[in-house]
Amino acid sequence: xxxxxxxxxxxxxxxxxxxxxxxxxxxxxxxxxxxxxxxxxxxxxxxxxxxxxxxxxxxxxxxxxxxxxxxxxxxxxxxxxxxxxxxxxxxxxxxxxxxxxxxxxxxxxxxxxxxxxxxxxxxxxxxxxxxxxxxxxxxxxxxxxxxxxxxxxxxxxxxxxxxxxxxxxxxxxxxxxxxxxxxxxxxxxxxxxxxxxxxxxxxxxxxxxxxxxxxxxxxxxxxxxxxxxxxxxxxxxxxxxxxxxxxxxxxxxxxxxxxxxxxxxxxxxxxxxxxxxxxxxxxxxxxxxxxxxxxxxxxxxxxxxxxxxxxxxxxxxxxxxxxxxxxxxxxxxxxxxxxxxxxxxxxxxxxxxxxxxxxxxxxxxxxxxxxxxxxxxxxxxxxxxxxxxxxxxxxxxxxxxxxxxxxxxxxxxxxxxxxxxxxxxxxxxxxxxxxxxxxxxxxxxxx
Amino acid sequence: xxxxxxxxxxxxxxxxxxxxxxxxxxxxxxxxxxxxxxxxxxxxxxxxxxxxxxxxxxxxxxxxxxxxxxxxxxxxxxxxxxxxxxxxxxxxxxxxxxxxxxxxxxxxxxxxxxxxxxxxxxxxxxxxxxxxxxxxxxxxxxxxxxxxxxxxxxxxxxxxxxxxxxxxxxxxxxxxxxxx
Numbered sequence: 001x002x003x004x005x006x007x008x009x010x011x012x013x014x015x016x017x018x019x020x021x022x023x024x025x026x027x028x029x030x031x032x033x034x035x036x037x038x039x040x041x042x043x044x045x046x047x048x049x050x051x052x053x054x055x056x057x058x059x060x061x062x063x064x065x066x067x068x069x070x071x072x073x074x075x076x077x078x079x080x081x082x083x084x085x086x087x088x089x090x091x092x093x094x095x096x097x098x099x100x101x102x103x104x105x106x107x108x109x110x111x112x113x114x115x116x117x118x119x120x121x122x123x124x125x126x127x128x129x130x131x132x133x134x135x136x137x138x139x140x141x142x143x144x145x146x147x148x149x150x151x152x153x154x155x156x157x158x159x160x161x162x163x164x165x166x167x168x169x170x171x172x173x174x175x176x177x178x179x180x181x182x183x184x185x186x187x188x189x190x191x192x193x194x195x196x197x198x199x200x201x202x203x204x205x206x207x208x209x210x211x212x213x214x215x216x217x218x219x220x221x222x223x224x225x226x227x228x229x230x231x232x233x234x235x236x237x238x239x240x241x242x243x244x245x246x247x248x249x250x251x252x253x254x255x256x257x258x259x260x261x262x263x264x265x266x267x268x269x270x271x272x273x274x275x276x277x278x279x280x281x282x283x284x285x286x287x288x289x290x291x292x293x294x295x296x297x298x299x300x301x302x303x304x305x306x307x308x309x310x311x312x313x314x315x316x317x318x319x320x321x322x323x324x325x326x327x328x329x330x331x332x333x334x335x336x337x338x339x340x341x342x343x344x345x346x347x348x349x350x351x352x353x354x355x356x357x358x359x360x361x362x363x364x365x366x367x368x369x370x371x372x373x374x375x376x377x378x379x380x381x382x383x384x385x386x387x388x389x390x391x392x393x394x395x396x397x398x399x400x401x402x403x404x405x406x407x408x409x410x411x412x413x414x415x416x417x418x419x420x421x422x423x424x425x426x427x428x429x430x431x432x433x434x435x436x437x438x439x440x441x442x443x444x445x446x447x
Numbered sequence: 448x449x450x451x452x453x454x455x456x457x458x459x460x461x462x463x464x465x466x467x468x469x470x471x472x473x474x475x476x477x478x479x480x481x482x483x484x485x486x487x488x489x490x491x492x493x494x495x496x497x498x499x500x501x502x503x504x505x506x507x508x509x510x511x512x513x514x515x516x517x518x519x520x521x522x523x524x525x526x527x528x529x530x531x532x533x534x535x536x537x538x539x540x541x542x543x544x545x546x547x548x549x550x551x552x553x554x555x556x557x558x559x560x561x562x563x564x565x566x567x568x569x570x571x572x573x574x575x576x577x578x579x580x581x582x583x584x585x586x587x588x589x590x591x592x593x594x595x596x597x598x599x600x601x602x603x604x605x606x607x608x609x610x611x612x613x614x615x616x617x618x619x620x621x622x623x624x625x626x627x
Contacts, residue, residue, distance in 0.1 A: 307547065314544050317536060355505065 022441050026277040029428035034276055035421050042418040049411035053404060061389070061401035067129055068387065069405045072379045073412025074119045075238060079375070080265060080416065081116045082233075083258025084109025085186055086226045087266075089219035092189075095212075098290045100436040101282060105269045107193060108423035109262065110186045115419045117179045119412065123237070124172055133159050133166040133243050158244045166240050174236055178229045185222050189215070193431060202433040211433065230255055241386035245324045247313070253305045257375060260302050263295040264371035269424070271365040278429055284444045285359050292358030295371070299352060303345040327385040332394035340381045343374035376409055451627045455578035456482075456599035457610050458585060459619040464490045467594035470617040471496035474598060477613060481602035485579065485595040487588075504566050511561025512554045519553035520546055578627050584620075597625065 056062035088106040091099025127134040132155065136142040139160045146156035164170065192214065201207040231251025239250050247253075271288070273279035313321045329337055348371055357363050384390045384405070396402060430437065461467040464486065471484055471493060484493040523546040527533070532540050567573075579585050579597055589595060598610050607624070614622045 311544055311547070317538075353505075353509070355501070 022438070023281055023443065025430075025432075025437070025441060026281055029278050029430055029432070030425065031273055031276045031279065031429065032425055034273070035425045038272075039418050039421040039425075042414045042421060046411050046414035046418065049407040049414065052407040053411055056401060056404040056408075059401045059404075061399065062404055063401075064129060064387070065401035065404040066408055067126055068383055069408035070412060071123060071130060071237070072376065072383055072405065073409035073416075074116070074123060075379055075383075076261070076375060076409065077112070077119060077412060077416040078116050078233070078237075079254070079258040079261050080109050080420070081112045082182060082226065082230060083255075083262035085113070085182060085189075086223060086230075086255070087259065087262050088189060089185070089222045089226070092215040092219040093223065095436075096290075097436045097440050098287050098294065100431060100434050100440065101270060101287050102266045102291075103193070103431050104427055104429050105266050105424060106262070107190050107427070108420055109265070111190055111423045112416060112420050113179065113183055113186050115416060117183075119416075120175060120179070124175065127168060127171060131166070131171075131240055131243075133162070133240060134168055134171070137168050139163060154244050162240075162243065165236070166243065171236060174232055178233045181225065181229060185218070185226070188218060189222075192218075194427070196433045197428075197431060199433055207433060208435050227251065227255060230258075238382060241383065242324060245321065247309055247321075249305055249309050253302075253309065256298060256302045256305055257378065259298040260295070261372060261375045263291065263298055264368040264375075267291050267295060268365050268368040268372075271361045271368070273429065274361065282430055282440055284440065286444045287440070288361070288364065289355070289358050292352060292364060295368075296349070296352040296358075299345060299348045299371075303341075303349070306344075327391035328381060329392075331392040333381075333385060333392065336377070336381050336394065340374075340378050343370070343377050348374070380405055453627055454600045454607065455581075455625045455627045456597045456605070457607075457614055457622055458579060458582050458595055458597045458625050459614045459617065459622045460584055460588065461594040461596070461617070461619055462592075464493065464594050466618055467596055468492045468496050470596050470614070470619070473617070474596065474613070478604050479598050479602055479610075481599040481605075483597050483599070485585070485589050485597065487590050487592060487594075490594070493594075502566075503569055504562060507565030507569070508558050508562035511565070512558035514561075515553040515555070515557025516550050518557070519550040523549060578625050582623050582625050584623065585625075593620070 053066060056066050084106045088103065088110055091102065091106070123130065128137070129135075132151065133142075136145045136151065136159060142151070142156045142159045145151045146153055151159075159166065165174070192211070196202075196207075196211045199207050199211070231254075234251050234254040238254075239245065239247070267288075270279055270283050270291075274283040310325065313325060316322075327333070348367060351357055351363075351367055357367070384402070385392070385394075389399075390402075459470060461470065467484060467486065468490070471482070474482055475496065475498065482497065484490070484497060486493060524541060527542070527546075528540045535542070579589075579595070584593070585595060587593075596614075598605060598614065604610075611622055
């Protein structure tokens with residue numbers, strides 16, 4: 001019962017084109033006013049929290065805690081900056097529309113490495129107040145310290161055995177190497193990205209192919225180099241706070257933690273930017289959903305590594321390793337340990353399971369903020385119990401200095417945020433010479 | 448139950464997914480609700496035009512996962528604490544960290560199986576008979592290169608003449624009656 005219809009619904013096809021056809025790229029590709037307003041807010045928070053941090057200078061034990069809290073803030077900022085760099089390289093190698101969407105925010109994060117380097121200087125200056133191996137900087141000093149009963153025999157021996165890596169000069173050399181090599185990658189990737197947009201042959205297949213290959217060839221080895229450098233940095237800056245302890249998964253754990261934090265921050269950035277053009281057009285539900293799924297993968301990988309580390313050490317039950325966990329569970333620390341588990345895994349995991357939440361801008365942005373907070377809780381749990389006065393002994397009464405962990409990291413993070421937003425404002429929010437842009441401008445399928 | 452008789456619905460055949468989606472959108476606007484699109488490959492716009500939002504597969508998957516984790520954890524507890532209490536390196540019998548990995552594996556296994564079988568069950572499969580296969584053009588085209596929209600007779604708005612007229616305004620290749 002065929003009925004030929006010659007009039008191929010004129011009006012019909014037009015209505016369909018309006019509904020499903022491509023959208024146009026907005027003419028202005030930056031959201032300067034909005035980002036500047038956020039930056040002002042970040043600087044205000046930094047000023048207020050800096051003022052709130054000052055009284056701790058005069059609290060008993062407050063100075064030590066300010067320094068430790070500062071280390072927490074520094075490491076979280078390094079996580080954003082280095083994590084931004086590695087995800088930038090990852091998206092060049094993997095391709096995908098999510099990568100193009102996040103490229104400029106990730107570039108801005110990577111450029112903040114300059115600020116993170118400046119933030120590192122106080123740590124290098126005050127290192128002997130943080131690291132035991134720096135307080136006893138030579139082997140003789142370590143032997144002397146043991147003789148005077150200032151450190152244990154185990155601490156003395158491991159300190160001497162690990163001296164090649166943990167001495168003030170080695171610390172400075174390694175840190176400088178990390179910053180210089182990463183800085184080189186940051187410089188090249190950011191420079192090329194602008195050149196890519198300014199390419200006279202832009203929009204052609206040849207230009208796409210040229211830049212894709214160029215970025216891939218730098219990013220592939222770059223990811224490997226980053227992982228090696230990050231492992232070194234994480235061991236040096238955080239793990240060596242307890243000179244006797246070691247874990248071979250440490251670097252990887254930080255890598256995944258950085259992925260966790262950077263995805264949270266990127267999601268937050270693009271969702272908040274989508275209030276105005278151009279992100280309003282560029283951020284589709286599809287890509288937002290993808291970002292949510294990627295963040296979910298990092299949530300899962302993060303607990304996987306953390307738990308694997310715990311399970312292996314728990315199974316081994318070796319006196320060399322187990323005190324590290326005992327110090328972080330006993331004496332009230334189980335509260336922070338549980339809070340870490342709940343904030344870092346349980347809540348993001350359960351919420352990100354939901355498809356609707358991943359597609360909802362407001363709720364996903366809220367969760368992203370919470371995930372950044374969870375990173376800080378985790379870092380607190382990793383850092384504070386390394387110190388003799390806090391190991392297996394979490395207390396507030398008579399230890400008011402510990403409250404420095406609230407304003408100091410906030411201050412450091414808001415300063416970093418102000419810098420990040422400044423960098424974000426320096427470039428258009430999208431890399432236009434990329435074939436994915438066209439796909440991102442297509443109308444999406446399911447609403 | 449005696450076999451159902453009479454008309455199942457009207458089946459319109461289209462050459463392109465665009466035509467199908469347009470007709471589906473119009474049908475929905477015209478007030479039809481009991482309808483279905485049949486395409487040789489997934490056409491997301493068609494699902495959207497049908498206002499086919501969410502399924503219960505995620506819920507089934509979640510329940511399966513919870514069942515898996517509970518079963519595994521309880522089983523391990525029962526085995527280690529009551530059935531075969533063994534002293535392993537002086538650890539407590541209820542050594543929960545060691546139970547996590549198998550419980551996790553069971554979560555994935557149960558969630559995966561329930562998602563797969565739940566999807567099949569919610570699709571109403573296995574289904575040995577479906578009326579649309581009574582249409583010869585459906586048998587030939589539905590899995591290769593044709594796109595079908597079926598407006599079903601159970602829809603209150605369905606009327607053999609009016610619905611046919613409605614479907615024939617689109618560039619359909621054919622509009623055929625499908626019997627039960």
